[in-house]
Amino acid sequence: MPSGPRTVLTRRAVLDAAAEVVRRDGPDALTMRGLAAELGTAVTSIYWHVGGREALLDALVERTMAGLGEIRPSGRTPEQRVLGVARALRRRLRDHPHLVALVHERGLTERMFLPAQRALVGEAHAAGLRGARAAEFVRAVQFQVVGHVLVERHRERAPAQRPGEEELWGAEDAGGDPALARALARPVDTERLFTTAVRALVRALLAPHVDP
Template sequence: MATTEPRSRSRRRPGASSAAPPLSGDEVVEAALRIVEREGAGALTMRRLADELGAAVTAIYWHVGNRDALVNRLVERLVEDMGDVHPSGRTARARIAGLAAELRTRLLARPHLIALADQRGMTDAMFQPVQVALADELAELGIRGRRAGQIIQVLQCHVVASVVLARAVGRSPARSRQAPLEWEGRADPALIATLSTDPDLDGAFAFGLDALLDRFLDDREVRTRRR
């Protein structure tokens, strides 16, 4: 439902000789999004937001209410953005893989906002649009009901696990390039070299996704095309 913006108030800029352009509620929300995405939710205060916009703190409250109300608007904006899914590809399998990859990319891009949505109990609402899109693609392959639900849950778990691992790796100190002592005497240098370096998280996600889709879809797409 569209909300009606209150009459805009001019922002205050110290030293300005003329009135600045009016401030809108959407501008306040956009500025809050920038702060959270750059610095995390802890950095979002009404004073910080006022400084970002060159406005009086009272103007911020007037446009969006208190901080709690503002956070709700940020989460609503995130849920709206997450609902804009784009299945693409020539086959149902390609579209399913694309939806999973798109979800992972979005979760990686906005970690602080995702955390806010989780704190507000909006995780399910955030995932529902892609779940619906996945269900549509599975239905095209004749997969429905409990089986379809299980596949969607597993794909979602694969995406979320990859995101959590990527964040953990990003926070960890640099790894030693030296092979662990446990590998001494092993005659598989390629294996040891692979496991002794930083993981290729994008490659691991794609490899795992292919393995899951191989298991779930087998030759269903071929049979569907022959009908």
Template structure:
């Protein structure tokens, strides 16, 4: 798509307006989406945030659809920075899952843009590559490796989905409270801990670590 070009004067600084760069436009757009979602992203609001004319935004990134394409590309690049840590196969594979989950949680609105473009598989590709390498290094190959990689990635995606769904709902429905009361009659400690959600980081670590240990265990 050919981008709309306007006079570059607003982007040159001086009396016509403050200097702005393409990176500054994209950085600000990323921040606006992360703070308020795509609803908070308009070319006028972006221009106001940067203190420039709207024509300056079009000069650097084109129209709104072209801008969103640029943001999606940035997200895909960011998701490619998977850093593997640890000395054992389990800790290294778990570190990939932890990094993948954190990247998704830190960019909810931006991840939605990726999904709207149908690029989820491309977004998850860096983590998949890292998982394949680490399982191979641990001696897991072929169909078993494919199952292991998919199991870890489904665990990440499913956990994030459930984590978001349960966030912000501290009051249990009446039916759940009644069930917890029944549990408390036989095991008060269990009921008390079920009523108080565990720390998501700790829950995820337990779930994915147990899974990886099982996947690496010889049959």
């Protein structure tokens, strides 16, 4: 048995350890016995601080959603502020994929996105958008972020491609544009691509509306 003073176990320490297990191995790997071993304590101590496994999962979900709720716009222009919200949302979705999946499995996805949506509503109103146009603005930005993250995750988890992009693109395949072929053969700069896509989307959505 290790000697020396024991660190006092707290609810926060239990949740931190549980979140790390889920982040590392996924929700199915989270067991009360495994968590107790991770913390070097008895299972009964885990129950004392957080209740059973379902209560623990609920607490993790609440904490994940609270973290997403900390998104705040910053910047001098509507474009900068919306891009900041989009980047923050993307970062949180990428940093906690298993926890986000857990939120989704428990039917709380829409609630999870509500804080980011509210921030975007504020920017839509500040830009003079109202009603259906404001709703379209909010959802378009949200879908752009989520779709980008899903594509990123798919590419990262996909098996090695044979042939790869660097082998697929020649000048003849790019309409006689060798610079385009070289660019498409290089690895994707997902950060730059994300910024370009969100900026273009925001500019288009904030442009003066002309009825057909």
